[in-house]
Amino acid sequence: MEHRFQVDLRGIVDLLSHHLYASPRVFARELVQNATDAITARREVEPDWSGGAVTIEPSPDGVLRVHDDGIGLTESQVHTFLASVGRTSKRDDLGFARQDFLGQFGIGLLSCFMVADAVEVVTRSAHGGPAVRWTGYADGRYTTEIDDTARDDIGTSVTLRPRADAGPWLAPAQVRELVTGYAHLLDVPVLFAPPAAEPVRLTEPQAPWEIVYDDPQRRREALLDYGTTVLGARPMDVLDLRVPEAGLVGVGFVLPSAATVGQGSHRVYLKRMLLSDDARKLLPDWAFFVRCVVDTTVLRPTASREALYEDDLLSAVRQGLGGQIRDWLLELSVSHPERLATFLRVHHLGVKALAVRDDEMLRLVDSWLPFETSRGMMPLRTFRQHLSMIRYVETVDEFRSLAAIASAAGTPIVNAGYAYDAEILQRLPRLDPAIRTRRLDPGELAARLETLSPGQLALAANLLAAARSVLAELDCVPQLRQFDPVTVPALYVLGRAAQEQDSIRRGQEGSDELWSDVLSAFADVDVDHRPELVFNWRHPLIRRLAGHPPGAALRHAVEALYGQALLAGHHPLRAVDSAALNRSFLALLDQAFTDPTAGPGTPAEETP
Structure with a gap:
């Protein structure tokens, strides 16, 4: 007898293939799920039953058959499960808990129409009754007939006849790969039985x-x-x-x-x-x-x-x-610190992300994760020993420019320029209220550097006078200190207050009159917060410049040291900074290659 599906089958297949499933490959999963659910249902009905297997029979012409010895369906259940989508459930019709099953017979079988023009189901129920043959077609028809000779034993066989454009999906090698991928952990045996070959079990007995x-x-x-x-x-x-x-x-x-x-x-x-x-x-x-x-x-x-x-x-x-x-x-x-160290070298970012919100992970990071410090790589717990305050900088460039000098000044610092580092340092007091952390102000660091004696300052008077004149045009002030390492001739220090003042000044320069007046209200006009260029008295070049007479050469030397300190500290260059750097560079080159015995501007002769 011929019937019509209780849905628009063409519309359903289009919905499944274009909007629900990512790929037609799911037909293999749905077939195995239905067969496995049928076996689960029969085991519930017959606790002493020892069977239960799914057999996959591909063929070279693309016809695919899937057999199971599960509970099977009666004629009324065939209409209920195979021709109505979304109206019923296995719990209601078979009487078992919904969580015992993997899928749903109706919509699972309809997914097969993504690769087949016709789907045939032959089934005999464990509840008795004759075998039933159901055939569904992609155009929306289905037929049912009682065919007691179609199947002698209890269970179900499903046959797919491929669509013209779906042959590769039903090829034996493709079917085996799909079924293995989906079902290899099932505790139900799934056998792959190609023609003229021994069946091969695709499922594992244990995960x-x-x-x-x-x-x-x-x-x-x-x-x-x-x-x-x-x-x-x-x-x-x-x-x-x-x-x-x-x-x-x-x-x-x-x-x-x-x-x-x-x-x-x-x-x-x-x-x-x-x-x-x-x-x-x-x-x-x-x-x-x-x-x-x-x-x-x-x-x-x-x-x-x-x-x-x-x-x-x-x-x-x-x-x-x-x-x-x-x-x-x-x-x-606790138990495998060497494995933890290996893990942290690779996956420190994830651990730090957790430490930002979890105190126990914060404790682990504090004890085991190495941080970059001016004393070398070490965990924070080791770094903070004998320190009343942990000071840190928030950018890698700032750390590179200040690390050596901070260490020499007796103010060790932590590089918090990487992801989550600053947040972790700020959360350390949660482990111990006695722990104190603070972002380093470079201006504070400059103040801790060793000052010069009155005699040394007298020797450097010409250098300081020239520096004040040159640096005034660059919104900077000179300082003279002595510090290690001696390889650093000058240090550009931009304190936090100077940064804020500089940001306001740059904003004023790029704003109209109204906004310039608004920004000027935030400027602290009573205190000079300009950046500092700190000359290192321990560097031989600085001492030689201190003894050099005033003049253009000394001014160019100050401009060159200013530009070099900006570059070494990875500070951005303004137009006026670039001009000073270029001017000093060309002037010093010109002086180096000018013959001192010739007239002004005469090139030096080449030495043989």
Whole structure:
């Protein structure tokens, strides 16, 4: 007898192929899911039944047959499950808990029309009754007939006849690859039986994390081997994951190389059937250094069954898994510090991201993660010994220009120019209220440098006079100190107050009259906060310049030292700064290559 589907089948197939499923490949998953659910249902009805297997029979002409010995369907159930989409559920019609099943018969079977023009189902129910043959067509028709000779034993056979453009999807090699990818963790045997060949089991009796070993180290090595096949590279480490309320169990693999935040994807199985190998949002964002392979019985899939549905349970799972990764890191710090050190060298960014919000991870970072300091690379706990205040700078350039001088001045500093470093330093008092941290003001550092004696200042009078004249045009003031390292002739110091004043001045220069007046209200006109050029008396060049008579040469030398200090400190150059640097550079070159015995401007003769 011929019937019509209770939906617009062409519209449904278009919806499935263009809007619900990412690829026609899901037909293989739906076929195996339906067969596995039928076996699950029969085991519930017949507890002593010892059968249960799915057989995949491809053929060279593209016709695909899938057989199972599950519960089967009666004629009324054929109409209910195979011709009505979304109206019923297995719980209602078969009487079992919904979580026992992987999919839904109706919409799962309809997905096969993405690769087939006709789908034939021959089924005999364990509840009795004759065998039923159902044939559905892509044009929206289906037929049913009682055919008691079509199948003798209980179960179901599904036959797909390919569409003209879908032949490659039903090729034997392609079918085997698809079924293996989706179903290899199912505890139901799935056999691949091509013509004239022995059937091959595609499913594993146990998931890799379920296999029991006498030696924990052997189990760890076996899981690392499994992780190598998953990641394409041997993981750095492996940890067990379990969230009972979500029926979730599996493993997490620590990536062997640095990863990018937000690019983590995981392999998720739902009741041992692959849901997605690119699942997102399973772990907190900070745990991007871990890739998971897990199986869950409770988490909800999306309508396409290719991703996890975002709900409160998934949020709780994310929090629970994040806590287990956090505990693993803390355990490493206690039991395997050498493995922790290796991990931190590669994945310090993720750990720092967690330390910004978690006090226990902050304690781990404080104790184990090396920071760049003016005393070398060391953990913060080591750095702050015998220090009443931890001072830090917030840019890498500032650290490079100040590190050596800060150390010589007895003010060691931390480079907080990398991601999360400043936040971590600011949170350290949460570990111990006695810990004090403060961003270093370069002006404070300059004030701590050793001053000169009155006699030394007298010797440098000409240099200071020339420097005041030259630097006044550059909105800078000179200072004369002595400090290490002696290889630094001059240091450009831009204190915090000077930075603020400089920002206001630059804003005024680029604004109209109204905004210039507004900005001038923020300027502190009573105090001179200009940047400082600090000359190092210990440098031989500075002492020679101090004895040089006033004149153009001394002025150009000051301009050159000013420009060199700006460049060494990675400070931006204004137009006036570039002009002074170019002017001094050309003047000093001209002086170096002028013959002192000839008239002014006469080039020096080449030496033979």
